[in-house]
Every structure is written in C-alpha cells, then in structure tokens.
Amino acid sequence: MLANLATLALNGLAWGLIVALIALGLSIIFGLLDVINVAHGDLFMVGGVLAWTAVETTGSFAAALVVVPLLGMALGLATERFAIRPILRNPALTIVSTFGLSLILQEAVRATFGPAPRRLMAPLPGTLPVFGTNYEIYRLAAAVAAALALAAFFLFQQRTRFGTWMRAVRHDRETALTLGIPVARVQLLTFALGAALALLGGVIAAPITTVDFRAGVEILPACFMAVVIGGLGNLPGTAAAAVLLAVTEGVVSGLSDPTAARITSLCLMSAVLLLRPQGLFAGAAR
Amino acid sequence: MVEPLLVVSGLAARIGRVPILAGVDLAVPARGIVALLGRNGVGKTTTLRTIMGVVEATAGSIRFADQDITRLQAHLRPGLGIGYVPQGRGIFPLLTVRENLYLGLRGPADPAIETHVFERFPRLAERLDQKAGTMSGGEQQMLAIARALMMRPRLLILDEPTEGVMPRLVNDIRREIAAIAASGIAVLLVEQNLRTALRLARHVVIMERGHTAFAGPPESLRADPDLAHRLLGVGAPT
Numbered sequence: 001m002l003a004n005l006a007t008l009a010l011n012g013l014a015w016g017l018i019v020a021l022i023a024l025g026l027s028i029i030f031g032l033l034d035v036i037n038v039a040h041g042d043l044f045m046v047g048g049v050l051a052w053t054a055v056e057t058t059g060s061f062a063a064a065l066v067v068v069p070l071l072g073m074a075l076g077l078a079t080e081r082f083a084i085r086p087i088l089r090n091p092a093l094t095i096v097s098t099f100g101l102s103l104i105l106q107e108a109v110r111a112t113f114g115p116a117p118r119r120l121m122a123p124l125p126g127t128l129p130v131f132g133t134n135y136e137i138y139r140l141a142a143a144v145a146a147a148l149a150l151a152a153f154f155l156f157q158q159r160t161r162f163g164t165w166m167r168a169v170r171h172d173r174e175t176a177l178t179l180g181i182p183v184a185r186v187q188l189l190t191f192a193l194g195a196a197l198a199l200l201g202g203v204i205a206a207p208i209t210t211v212d213f214r215a216g217v218e219i220l221p222a223c224f225m226a227v228v229i230g231g232l233g234n235l236p237g238t239a240a241a242a243v244l245l246a247v248t249e250g251v252v253s254g255l256s257d258p259t260a261a262r263i264t265s266l267c268l269m270s271a272v273l274l275l276r277p278q279g280l281f282a283g284a285a286r
Numbered sequence: 287m288v289e290p291l292l293v294v295s296g297l298a299a300r301i302g303r304v305p306i307l308a309g310v311d312l313a314v315p316a317r318g319i320v321a322l323l324g325r326n327g328v329g330k331t332t333t334l335r336t337i338m339g340v341v342e343a344t345a346g347s348i349r350f351a352d353q354d355i356t357r358l359q360a361h362l363r364p365g366l367g368i369g370y371v372p373q374g375r376g377i378f379p380l381l382t383v384r385e386n387l388y389l390g391l392r393g394p395a396d397p398a399i400e401t402h403v404f405e406r407f408p409r410l411a412e413r414l415d416q417k418a419g420t421m422s423g424g425e426q427q428m429l430a431i432a433r434a435l436m437m438r439p440r441l442l443i444l445d446e447p448t449e450g451v452m453p454r455l456v457n458d459i460r461r462e463i464a465a466i467a468a469s470g471i472a473v474l475l476v477e478q479n480l481r482t483a484l485r486l487a488r489h490v491v492i493m494e495r496g497h498t499a500f501a502g503p504p505e506s507l508r509a510d511p512d513l514a515h516r517l518l519g520v521g522a523p524t
C-alpha cells in the first residue's frame with residue numbers, strides 16, 4: 001500500500017513538473033502580453049503528436065526532443081505575428097483569436113493524425129527499484145528532464161539580458177520602452193518561448209500518456225489552477241503549485257478515485273482564491 | 287542660427303479617444319535647463335510621454351538633434367540621446383539596483399560614465415545587489431536619474447523629480463540636476479515649485495489645458511506677477 005502510494009506520488013511529481021512547463025508558458029504570455037492563451041494546452045498536444053510522428057519517421061526520440069521545441073518556437077512566432085499582434089490592443093479579442101487557434105490545431109491534428117489515441121513506446125525501457133516497487137525509468141527521466149527545463153528557464157530569466165528585459169516588460173511596459181527596450185520583440189520571443197515550453201512538455205509527456213487530439217483540452221485546467229494557486233505572475237510559485245496539485249491528485253486518486261482527486265484540487269483552488277487571492281506563495285521571491 | 291536640441295511644435299495628442307494636447311510648443315537648447323510648469327492636469331506628463339513616443343502624436347512635430355522623430359518608434363528614441371525620468375520614478379522594484387541601472391544599455395557600460403555616476407550617487411554603489419523596491423523614495427529617484435545618465439543622454443527629461451521625496455533629499459536632488467546641466471547635458475524639467483524653476487532654469491514654459499500659454503525667460507515672469515498668478519494660481523516669487 002505504502003509502496004503503491006509512493007509510486008503514485010512519484011507519478012504525480014513527474015506529471016506536475018510537465019504541467020509546470022506548460023503553466024509557466026501560460027503565465028509569461030499573460031504577464032507580458034495580457035493574452036490568455038486558450039490554445040496553450042493544444043500546443044502541448046501538438047508537441048506530443050509531433051513527437052510521435054518524429055519517432056515514427058526517424059526512430060529517434062532524442063531527435064524529437066530537440067526538433068519539436070524548435071518547431072514550437074516557430075509556431076509561436078507565427079502565431080504571435082499573425083494571430084495576436086494585430087489585435088494586441090484588445091485583450092478580449094485575443095481570447096477569441098486563441099480559441100480559434102485551439103480549434104484549428106485540434107481539427108488539423110484530427111484530420112491528419114486521426115482521431116484515435118496512440119501510444120509511444122518509452123524511449124528508456126526498464127524499471128528501477130524505488131521504495132520496494134519497480135518504477136519505470138522513463139518516468140524518472142521525464143521528471144528530471146522537465147525539472148532541468150524549468151531550471152534552465154529560470155536561469156535564463158535571472159541571468160541573461162533578455163531575461164531581465166522579460167522581467168522589466170512584465171512589470172512596466174511603458175518605462176521599458178522609454179529605456180529603449182524593444183518591447184514588441186520581447187513579447188514576440190516570450191510567446192515563442194512559451195510555445196516551445198508547451199511543445200517540449202508534449203514531447204516529454206508523450207511516452208507516459210496517450211497522444212490524442214483532445215490532450216490539450218484535458219491538461220489546460222490543471223495549468224490554469226497552477227497559475228491561480230501559485231499566484232498570478234509568480235513563476236516559481238506556479239511551478240511549485242503545479243507539482244503540489246499533481247502529487248495531491250496522484251495520492252488522492254490512489255486512495256480513492258480520480259474524480260475525488262479532481263474535486264480535491266478544485267477545493268484547494270477555491271480555498272486559495274477565498275483565503276489568499278494573491279496565491280499560496282505570495283510574498284515569496286518572484 | 288543653430289536649431290535647439292529639442293523642438294516641439296504644434297503638438298497634439300489623445301489618450302484613448304480624449305484629446306489631451308493641442309498646440310504644445312517648446313524648445314530646449316543644447317545647454318541649460320528649461321522648466322515646464324502648469325497646474326495639475328494641464329498635460330505636462332502627456333507632453334513628455336508624447337516626446338518619448340509612448341503616446342502617439344496626432345498633429346504637430348517633434349524634432350531632436352535636427353531629426354524629425356515624430357513618428358519614430360518609441361524604443362528607438364532613447365538611443366538618440368534622450369534620457370527620461372518618469373513621474374513616479376519608473377523603478378522596477380523586483381529588479382536589483384544593478385539590474386535597474388544597466389537596463390537601458392545594450393552593451394557593456396562606459397567605465398568613465400560608470401565612475402561618474404557612482405561619484406554622483408554614492409548611495410547606489412553601496413546597494414547594487416539590493417532589490418530596488420527596498421530603497422526609499424529619494425534613493426529610487428536617484429536611481430532613476432542615474433539609470434538615465436548611464437545611457438549618456440544629450441537631453442535629460444525629468445518629470446517632477448522631487449515629488450514624494452523626503453525634504454532632506456529634495457535639495458540634494460535639485461543640486462544634482464543643476465550639476466548635470468552644468469556638465470553639458472540639456473535638461474527639460476517639469477517642476478511644481480515656481481521658485482525652484484525660476485532659480486534653476488534659463489527658460490520657462492507654462493502650459494494651460496493642453497497647450498503652451500507662456501514661453502520666455504524667468505525674468506519676464508518675475509516682472510509680471512499677474513501672469514504667474516493667472517497661469518499657475520500662485521503669486522510670483524521675488
């Protein structure tokens with residue numbers, strides 16, 4: 001029983017770190033562009049589909065891990081340029097626009113990839129003894145990969161000139177402009193970076209879930225919950241909340257069932273909204 | 287005759303759909319301080335924001351260093367040599383003092399300028415790794431001025447730099463502004479205090495409801511107390 005719970009907690013950890021990647025993108029895009037990217041879950045889904053396709057054609061998961069996020073970046077650049085930038089002054093319209101993008105991505109995948117869910121073989125087969133059970137090596141690798149990507153993002157944001165620009169634009173666009181910061185370009189690249197993170201999440205997640213054109217719709221609520229619980233604009237808080245939620249859901253669904261797990265998450269989010277609307281980790285370093 | 291460094295003529299601007307400026311004229315020569323005065327809400331800040339390009343000019347022109355910048359993208363203007371210290375300071379509180387200070391630079395800082403800025407504002411050098419939001423209002427104001435100086439401006443635009451600063455630091459800041467002007471940087475200063483403006487500036491511009499109502503040397507304001515009273519609601523100081 002205890003070993004079983006440990007397994008579920010580990011599953012939750014891996015899943016939570018993947019959700020964190022997506023929630024982070026959602027949060028930076030909202031923070032710098034005031035855009036609620038309703039299609040962000042679908043970008044995750046496209047990442048999984050492209051990973052599956054890449055493994056089918058090249059046989060190499062490593063290739064997918066490198067190429068798919070780059071394709072995500074390109075997709076993000078094109079989306080910002082053509083679907084967001086022209087209406088950026090009207091935040092309400094961007095919801096309509098990204099909702100349209102969401103439908104386009106889902107239907108495009110259904111038309112080409114097909115409506116049936118598919119499975120991708122774990123690129124690292126085998127198990128490892130953890131807490132007395134045999135745990136899939138790939139799940140551990142997925143957790144490590146997602147954690148590394150998160151760490152790389154935070155380092156990039158804290159240590160590079162562009163990262164500092166991102167933090168400045170998030171706080172005060174006008175003052176950033178008057179200091180010569182190319183705000184439009186920072187926003188463009190932020191959108192692209194957010195998209196790349198979502199597709200990367202899709203690649204990492206593909207072997208531990210099913211690749212399906214509805215996957216984005218399923219993951220998006222968890223990402224929004226992480227953003228709310230972590231505190232809007234609090235990126236480390238968002239990542240922590242994603243992990244907390246997934247571990248809690250994993251353990252609760254092990255003790256009872258997935259419905260009870262989702263109810264627990266929703267209760268947690270409601271409690272945070274009622275008691276700490278700035279987020280669970282407000283006041284912590286951003 | 288050489289054209290002044292900054293020449294604003296017939297400037298008009300809207301915020302949203304509301305016309306805020308119509309007929310702003312002002313000129314800033316390459317040396318010395320020009321003071322921009324006017325009652326609350328006449329459009330001084332909007333004028334500066336339009337000069338910086340964050341508010342779009344709907345009519346009129348802005349020329350800087352013999353170049354028409356009326357339609358130039360906002361983020362390209364500071365690079366021409368326009369430093370801006372916004373009303374309310376525009377400090378990024380979650381960034382460190384160092385990050386704030388170097389935010390406007392594309393490459394490494396000019397060591398001579400760095401030394402000069404730290405000599406001028408020694409408090410900042412001691413607090414480089416502190417979050418800017420933890421500093422006092424006056425220190426943040428100095429940081430905002432220092433940040434603009436790091437970019438080697440030819441013109442420094444300051445919007446009420448002593449507003450909300452504790453009295454002990456107000457004179458320090460005014461002294462620094464005078465010193466900056468004396469070092470050869472042109473200054474456009476929005477100032478509430480008429481007495482200070484008349485003392486520091488070589489030229490005064492007074493706005494009324496979105497347009498320029500007076501432009502001239504401080505002496506003509508001193509000579510005509512009624513004018514200052516009518517435009518600013520205060521008696522002219524002696």
Ligand SMILES: Nc1ncnc2c1ncn2[C@@H]1O[C@H](COP(=O)(O)OP(=O)(O)OP(=O)(O)O)[C@@H](O)[C@H]1O
Nearest residue numbers: 301304306324325326327328329330331332333373
């Ligand atoms: N964002 C805004 N939305 C609507 N109206 C605005 C906005 N900003 C300024 N205004 C209006 O524009 C006018 C000019 O404002 P501005 O801030 O330029 O005046 P100011 O001379 O700088 O005033 P103060 O001395 O109080 O700083 C005011 O009537 C103000 O109410």
Ligand SMILES: [Mg+2]
Nearest residue numbers: 330331332373
């Ligand atoms: Mg003002």
